[in-house]
Structure formats: C-alpha cells, structure tokens
Amino acid sequence: MNLRSAALLLLSLSCGFAAAPGFARDLDxxxxxxxxxxxxxMPFEQLMxxxxxxxxxxTLLEAELEEEDGVLVYEVEILTTSGVVRELELDARDGRILKDEEDD
Structure with missing residues (x-):
C-alpha cells in the first residue's frame, strides 16, 4: 500500500466522540x-x-486511527483469502495486534 492509498484511507475517518473512558476518538x-x-x-505501510x-x-477493507483510553490504535478490517472478514486492533506505536476477531 502506498502513502497516497494510506492517506485516502485516513480521509475516511469520521468525527469522533470526546475522549472519555470507554469511548474512542477518531483522529483526522x-x-x-x-x-x-x-x-x-508507525507508518501505516509498515504496520500493515x-x-x-x-x-x-x-485485502484491506477499512482502516481508522483512533485514540482509545489514551492509546493510539489502528482499527483495521480485512478480508482473508478464505473469505472471512476480520476486525483487528493494532497498537499504532509498534504494530502489535491487540484484538483479532471475526467481524459479524
């Protein structure tokens, strides 16, 4: 994924909630x-x-950068080669996968 594609994905960010426990704030x-x-x-390409x-x-379907309880997290939705949609949360600082679950 190139920088332009990553920037376009980040453009899809919507307005977030005020930073409060249990809420996420989307970053523009x-x-x-x-x-x-x-x-x-991390650069998005490296994180991916x-x-x-x-x-x-x-295949990347959607990505959002959020701040959740003071932690910067990329919420990423992917389509696996087996046709399953998965939602991942990645620590934006080091790329660690914090959450990995099948999307409903």
Missing part, C-alpha cells in the same frame, strides 16, 4: 500525518506488514 488525516512525522506512530504476516494475501 492531519493529526495522523503529524503523529507519523513525529515518530509517535504485521497484518500480512498474520493473514497472508488478505
């Missing part, structure tokens, strides 16, 4: 690019390599 494209430039979060290792050949 400008905020995401600033965090990346400052080295606070973690997904590719867990689900080789999968």
């Amino acid at each position: 494209q400008d905020e995401a690019l600033r965090l990346r430039r400052e080295g606070i979060i 390599q973690h997904v590719g290792k867990a689900y080789p050949g999968s």
